[in-house]
Amino acid sequence: MKTLVTKRLILRHLKLTDAPDLFAYAHKPNIGPMAGWSPHRSLQNSYNILKLLIKEDDTWAITLKSEDRLIGTIGLHARDFYQALDNKKELGYALDDIYWGQGIVLEAAQAVINYGFIEIELDEILCGHYIHNHQSKRVIEKLGFTFTHEKETEDYQKYPVTLKMYHMMRLDYLEKRFQYDNTGQKV
Ligand SMILES: CC(C)(COP(=O)(O)OP(=O)(O)OC[C@H]1O[C@@H](n2cnc3c(N)ncnc32)[C@H](O)[C@@H]1OP(=O)(O)O)[C@@H](O)C(=O)NCCC(=O)NCCS
Numbered sequence: 001m002k003t004l005v006t007k008r009l010i011l012r013h014l015k016l017t018d019a020p021d022l023f024a025y026a027h028k029p030n031i032g033p034m035a036g037w038s039p040h041r042s043l044q045n046s047y048n049i050l051k052l053l054i055k056e057d058d059t060w061a062i063t064l065k066s067e068d069r070l071i072g073t074i075g076l077h078a079r080d081f082y083q084a085l086d087n088k089k090e091l092g093y094a095l096d097d098i099y100w101g102q103g104i105v106l107e108a109a110q111a112v113i114n115y116g117f118i119e120i121e122l123d124e125i126l127c128g129h130y131i132h133n134h135q136s137k138r139v140i141e142k143l144g145f146t147f148t149h150e151k152e153t154e155d156y157q158k159y160p161v162t163l164k165m166y167h168m169m170r171l172d173y174l175e176k177r178f179q180y181d182n183t184g185q186k187v
Contacts, residue, residue: 001057002119004111006183011060011074011108018061019047021070025096034133035094038156062095062108071096074108076116076125088124088167089116093139100135106142111183113143117173124169130155131162140166144176 004011023046025031032039040046053059059075072095078084091112093105116122127145129136145166155161 001060002115004060004108004115004183005065006107006111007185008065009104009108009111010063010065010068011111012063012068013057014050014054014059014061014070014073016047016050016054018070019043019050022046022050022073025071025098026094028097030097031094033156034130034136035092036130036156058089059092060108060112062093062104071099072105072108074105074112076112076120076122083126086124087122088126089122091116091125091127105139107185109139109143110185113168113173114183117170118177122170124167126165126167128163128165131164137164144168 001013003013020043023040023043026040026046026049029039040049053073053075056077058077059073061070062072062074063069064071072093074091074093076089077092078088079090083089091109093109095105113125116125125145127140127143129140131150145168148165148167151163151165153161153163
């Protein structure tokens with residue numbers, strides 16, 4: 001992983017000192033549950049999650065260029081052994097609701113996808129959203145992912161929920177790449 005810089009954002013490594021900023025949004029009921037995780041119960045809870053994420057080293061802190069403060073996270077995750085074997089990773093993200101609707105995750109994801117295909121040479125990037133998560137659906141559509149299938153899964157409370165899955169192939173990305181600069185922004 002390396003720091004990625006876009007027009008408005010710096011995507012950098014997570015730090016344990018991000019815990020208060022993470023807790024500030026991750027405790028809200030409209031963030032984690034839409035992404036499959038339970039709202040953080042305490043600052044200590046956020047600190048423990050950060051420790052885990054830092055160890056896994058596949059999640060960036062989303063920060064604004066104007067202020068080095070965590071406002072969300074974005075990552076490329078190998079969810080299981082088979083994904084690692086097939087050289088594919090899954091894109092995941094969450095943003096403090098104070099910043100929703102400004103295209104911030106779209107901008108971050110374009111840079112992360114570019115990094116995934118060009119710098120670490122993944123063959124495929126996957127992305128999914130719960131069927132009721134229209135905001136994430138819109139991000140995935142705007143990024144240009146292709147719908148593949150639906151699958152039944154469980155939410156963080158073990159209630160059944162339908163997940164819509166999408167993918168993007170490296171070869172297709174490379175074909176279209178002349179349209180993008182090195183931060184993944186359309187030129
Ligand atoms: C999904 C998420 C990351 C989108 O981030 P974002 O930077 O706000 O994305 P965008 O600005 O591109 O907005 C996406 C859509 O949400 C809509 N939106 C923004 N704020 C909204 C709000 N408060 N209520 C309803 N819709 C909203 C926008 O209108 C946009 O749709 P459009 O392109 O048709 O206009 C953010 O909503 C989030 O963190 N949600 C909770 C966690 C989550 O769902 N993670 C993804 C799991 S798959």
